[in-house]
Amino acid sequence: MRLADYVVDTYRAIYDWWVGMGLDPLFLEIIKYLAQSVWILALVVIIVLFLVWWERKIGGHFQSRMGPMRTGGWHGWSQTIADALKILQKEDIVPAKADRWVFNLAPLLIFVPVLLTLIVIPMGDGILVKDLNVGILYVFAVGGITVISILMAGWGSNNKYSLLGALRTVSQMVSYELPLILSIIGVVMVAGTMSMGGIVSAQRNLWFIVIQPLGFIVYIIAATAEANRTPFDLPEAEQEIVAGFNVEYSGMKFAMFFLAEFANAFIVSAIAVTLFLGGWQGPLFPSWVWFPLKTFAVVFLLMWFRWTFPRFRVDQLMDLGWKVLLPLAFLNILVTGLFMLYL
């Protein structure tokens, strides 16, 4: 029996009882939505705390260090929990000349796309909050909110480094959004649906990475840039613009940007798994083991990039996006279309 079935059966039993009592099901619906929201929120917090620790361990080992070792005993497992508790107690500083509303809203807004995207990602057989018909399109649509949040942070801080960082981030994200979206069109063409659940079940026999290798490569490179990770971490090039759009933020607000970055790394990996690596499907183990396994493997790939490659220059970055990835993505669509027509 699927894990999701237990949840669905329990809910159905409660629903029947509730309606049997003659009560309005609307209240139950609201409670259901609340429970789903709590699930998504808890998931984000746990994943991000783990990823920060993992990144530090991996980075450490890549540089022949141990990474955090002390807090919590076993390999410093509770280091990020301690860091989070510490950062919560930090003073919240708002610059005197800052645009208060914009400055304070930006760190909240950066988490909106993270939470909205996790709704449609199938994390196991039936484990997803809602399978939208326009699933993958919706993911990229809400992803645009990130850009607005970064622009707000850059502008609201009223600091030239923040503004420059924000402009850099946004020009990078806008440039790489095109190859990113175009790289998955091949998958949508082959699967014949935009729903995330539909794309996963279309890979029952064959993972799409086999028939869409070019799409996968373009996606991974563009996604690394979209998540602002090295070698595409120009937005926070410490040597050039201090730290980018978030210099003026401190305490919890800084943590929000920091955490959103890791959550985004997880999300782009989860989408890669859903679109190209068969989603939660796999032999032997249950689906809720396969999905995290594959996703963290892709996250590891991103971390591997980060600790291996040096940073790109701005002009190299734009060249790669517009002159290499974009034509390759178009080529992928063309080849996929020709194959579908004549084979």
Added chain:
Amino acid sequence: MSYSLSELVRPLIFYLLSFITLGSAIMVVVKRNIFHSALFLILSFFGVAALFITLDAEFLAAVQVLVYIGAIAILILFAIMLTRRISDPLVRQTTRSYILGAFVGALLLFFLIFALLQLSPTTPYAPQTVQGGDATYPLGELLMTNYLIPFEVISVLLVAALIGAIILARREKRTGKRGEKR
């Protein structure tokens, strides 16, 4: 199994979304800080996207967010940030030809009211959508059959705009390089 919004809540949500959409649209015009105006414009776009969702038009909602917020609004924000003197209080917030603007606005309002009066009062909230809910297939099919010519004309228009933008940018770059050589 899944229970759609009850008939009581549906109008409530509609009025709430309309309030957000129209309220932020007014703020776009009223706000003195042009960056704030742009942010309220984004909120207004979101309201429209949410209204599309209540009408079961998921695809349109996603496209609304992708195109209007993901592209157009960000372009506006970018333009504001790259404009000099933008926070200067001496910059006029109103246009000089406001009489013409008011006339065009009134004309548009008149036609809208006229069109709304043609509707019967029994028009349902949501138009009957495709059975099964996924309207993307029929939409794509219509674009490739009945509406092929308008679709292609718009594509040509966009490509022309794209090429125009590239040519404008290229000229600037050329003069810049010459300047460097000197």
